[in-house]
Amino acid sequence: MSDRESTLSDLLHETRVFPPPAGLAAGANVTAEAFEAAGRDRLAFWERAAERLSWAGRWERVLDWQPPFAHWFPSGKLNVAYNCLDRHVEAGHGERVALRWEGEPGDSRTITYRALCDEVCQAANLLLELGARAGERVAIYLPMIPEAVVAMLACARIGAPHTVVFGGFSAEALRTRIEDCDARVVITADGGYRRGAASPLKASVDAAVRDCPGVRHVLVVRRTGQTIDWDGSRDLWWHEQVGRQSREHTPEAFESDHPLFILYTSGTTGKPKGILHTTGGYLTLVAWTHWAVFDLKPETDVYWCTADIGWVTGHSYIVYGPLANGASSMMYEGTPDTPHKGRWWELVEKNRVSIIYTAPTAIRTCMKWGDEIPEQFDLSSLRLLGSVGEPINPEAWMWYRENIGGGRCPIVDTWWQTETGGILISPLPGVHTCKPGSASRPLPGISAEIYDDAERVLPRKDAAGYLVLTEPWPGMIRTIWGDDDRYREVYWSRFPGVYFAGDGAKWDSDGDIWLLGRVDDVMNISGHRISTIEVESSLVSHPDVAEAAVVGSPDPTTGQAIVAFVIPRGSARTDAEGERFARDLRDHVASEIGPIAKPKQILVVAELPKTRSGKIMRRLLRDVASNRELGDVTTLTDSSVMDLIKEKLPTAA
Numbered sequence: 001m002s003d004r005e006s007t008l009s010d011l012l013h014e015t016r017v018f019p020p021p022a023g024l025a026a027g028a029n030v031t032a033e034a035f036e037a038a039g040r041d042r043l044a045f046w047e048r049a050a051e052r053l054s055w056a057g058r059w060e061r062v063l064d065w066q067p068p069f070a071h072w073f074p075s076g077k078l079n080v081a082y083n084c085l086d087r088h089v090e091a092g093h094g095e096r097v098a099l100r101w102e103g104e105p106g107d108s109r110t111i112t113y114r115a116l117c118d119e120v121c122q123a124a125n126l127l128l129e130l131g132a133r134a135g136e137r138v139a140i141y142l143p144m145i146p147e148a149v150v151a152m153l154a155c156a157r158i159g160a161p162h163t164v165v166f167g168g169f170s171a172e173a174l175r176t177r178i179e180d181c182d183a184r185v186v187i188t189a190d191g192g193y194r195r196g197a198a199s200p201l202k203a204s205v206d207a208a209v210r211d212c213p214g215v216r217h218v219l220v221v222r223r224t225g226q227t228i229d230w231d232g233s234r235d236l237w238w239h240e241q242v243g244r245q246s247r248e249h250t251p252e253a254f255e256s257d258h259p260l261f262i263l264y265t266s267g268t269t270g271k272p273k274g275i276l277h278t279t280g281g282y283l284t285l286v287a288w289t290h291w292a293v294f295d296l297k298p299e300t301d302v303y304w305c306t307a308d309i310g311w312v313t314g315h316s317y318i319v320y321g322p323l324a325n326g327a328s329s330m331m332y333e334g335t336p337d338t339p340h341k342g343r344w345w346e347l348v349e350k351n352r353v354s355i356i357y358t359a360p361t362a363i364r365t366c367m368k369w370g371d372e373i374p375e376q377f378d379l380s381s382l383r384l385l386g387s388v389g390e391p392i393n394p395e396a397w398m399w400y401r402e403n404i405g406g407g408r409c410p411i412v413d414t415w416w417q418t419e420t421g422g423i424l425i426s427p428l429p430g431v432h433t434c435k436p437g438s439a440s441r442p443l444p445g446i447s448a449e450i451y452d453d454a455e456r457v458l459p460r461k462d463a464a465g466y467l468v469l470t471e472p473w474p475g476m477i478r479t480i481w482g483d484d485d486r487y488r489e490v491y492w493s494r495f496p497g498v499y500f501a502g503d504g505a506k507w508d509s510d511g512d513i514w515l516l517g518r519v520d521d522v523m524n525i526s527g528h529r530i531s532t533i534e535v536e537s538s539l540v541s542h543p544d545v546a547e548a549a550v551v552g553s554p555d556p557t558t559g560q561a562i563v564a565f566v567i568p569r570g571s572a573r574t575d576a577e578g579e580r581f582a583r584d585l586r587d588h589v590a591s592e593i594g595p596i597a598k599p600k601q602i603l604v605v606a607e608l609p610k611t612r613s614g615k616i617m618r619r620l621l622r623d624v625a626s627n628r629e630l631g632d633v634t635t636l637t638d639s640s641v642m643d644l645i646k647e648k649l650p651t652a653a
């Protein structure tokens with residue numbers, strides 16, 4: 001096998017470029033000059049970034065690196081909630097809106113920094129009264145309501161690490177997470193609104209904690225007013241308990257390495273891992289990146305991150321980053337299609353949102369619904385768009401730019417992981433030329449490289465392989481909760497001494513990075529290693545395709561063959577039309593990227609299996625395509641999707 005073949009292939013050719021708009025570049029938080037200067041001394045750069053925060057005690061050194069364990073700003077002391085709330089009030093911004101919250105049924109709340117600070121202090125006092133103390137874990141299982149933010153910050157304020165579990169997860173998923181981190185208090189709600197109906201939450205908590213004797217208290221926010229079971233020895237109403245607490249609470253400063261939260265990953269590639277993040281480095285990273293990547297102007301911007309609070313994007317870019325920067329954010333409880341498919345764009349218009357941060361899955365869904373939906377709303381307040389979660393297909397990127405961004409807004413395609421804590425690779429909107437499908441450059445202070453199989457650093461030009469981080473960064477995963485060995489094994493053993501991200505990537509001829517999807521998902525066709533995203537993006541560039549996922553299945557002649565699962569745009573097709581459609585798509589891929597990438601089998605499906613954070617779970621598609629039993633499905637949004645897909649397979653029919 002030649003060297004060229006031994007790395008991931010580099011097949012798709014995308015040539016459209018969008019330089020920074022002149023006005024934005026001139027007034028950008030990070031200019032081209034500042035970017036250049038920032039890259040020169042990594043530790044000095046991060047030290048200056050840390051100085052944007054308010055510390056109660058200065059660090060001894062910037063970094064204590066005991067590979068693979070990084071301790072940032074050792075001996076430095078700070079309180080995260082103080083940094084996100086009190087210091088803005090003290091600086092005279094108490095009346096600035098922190099959260100504009102929109103409920104799914106149409107109710108809304110506007111919460112200033114002063115009001116949020118007061119409520120967090122009350123919740124912190126309650127947690128202390130309930131015996132919670134620094135270091136003890138608190139589980140949060142809430143819908144997208146302001147109390148979720150209050151609960152997280154109250155935990156941070158008293159130094160009790162939280163673990164937020166998606167409101168959509170089952171009792172079983174909640175139980176395993178409570179058990180894994182040994183949480184003693186659970187904060188939940190009676191229910192939440194999704195798709196126009198009140199869906200229960202408390203019942204799952206009841207089922208989960210039945211087998212968790214360590215849980216002393218369950219705090220219940222009243223959101224829907226639905227009937228719930230009540231255990232008087234354990235359950236407490238949030239509004240009764242929080243409301244009677246004092247609004248005074250003196251924040252304690254914690255050591256920079258104090259645990260802030262444990263968050264279980266999406267489970268796209270396997271069983272979720274409990275990722276531990278600590279305080280000083282994490283807040284430094286998320287505050288700086290939120291300010292720089294989104295070019296945040298806290299006095300004038302209205303920022304909206306559409307993620308759920310239960311995944312890392314919600315932690316870093318709804319709660320900690322924006323609040324540390326004094327931003328005004330919008331937060332939305334429900335689904336994008338309730339009560340109608342234009343709900344998001346209606347909210348952008350109503351709240352004059354200027355920055356929106358969402359995921360490729362949402363963009364592809366809006367593409368499928370049609371251009372005429374966003375067209376009905378005034379989206380002229382938008383000035384910057386962001387994407388996160390998966391590689392974005394160039395066609396979806398262009399749709400986002402044209403139909404949401406009015407052709408004028410830069411798009412920041414931000415690469416990061418639960419483990420990285422915050423954005424590590426992204427264009428800076430005032431500095432870099434954006435390209436549809438490219439995450440552009442490592443941020444200043446980030447040492448990203450692409451390695452080949454033999455651990456060689458590839459030149460930063462026309463080369464594809466494995467994305468690695470060769471130096472620690474603030475906000476880096478501290479360990480996998482309770483399992484240092486697994487931490488070493490998962491991230492530090494593939495290439496000793498460097499962090500293995502698990503994603504394939506390439507440098508293009510300009511030295512920009514393109515993410516090629518999971519290394520586990522790479523297909524091997526007659527010795528050619530082909531990335532999933534390139535074939536999928538080629539399929540999505542066909543006018544009749546809304547979404548596509550490809551996987552390799554065993555093949556006697558080529559080793560593996562490409563199987564494509566395709567969601568068409570528009571109406572259903574007859575079998576004969578379906579066959580013609582499949583032939584069309586195969587030809588389209590062959591002409592776009594070459595015959596080697598042509599799917600052997602194309603299955604037209606209505607839905608793809610996705611995690612709650614919207615990522616395609618190719619491992620499950622690989623299981624069905626290879627006729628194997630399905631792996632872990634606990635993080636799947638909707639498990640019936642897999643049954644529908646299995647029905648489509650000739651082998652199962």
Ligand code: ATP
Nearest residue numbers: 265266267268269270389390391414415417418515
């Ligand atoms: P698990 O690790 O449990 O399998 P997961 O990797 O899906 O789950 P996350 O930490 O939520 O959990 O996702 C991080 C991954 O998402 C990255 O490794 C990458 O594959 C993908 N990703 C995130 N942002 C981007 C992006 N902008 N471009 C390409 N891929 C991205």
Ligand code: MG
Nearest residue numbers: 265269417502
């Ligand atoms: Mg991962």
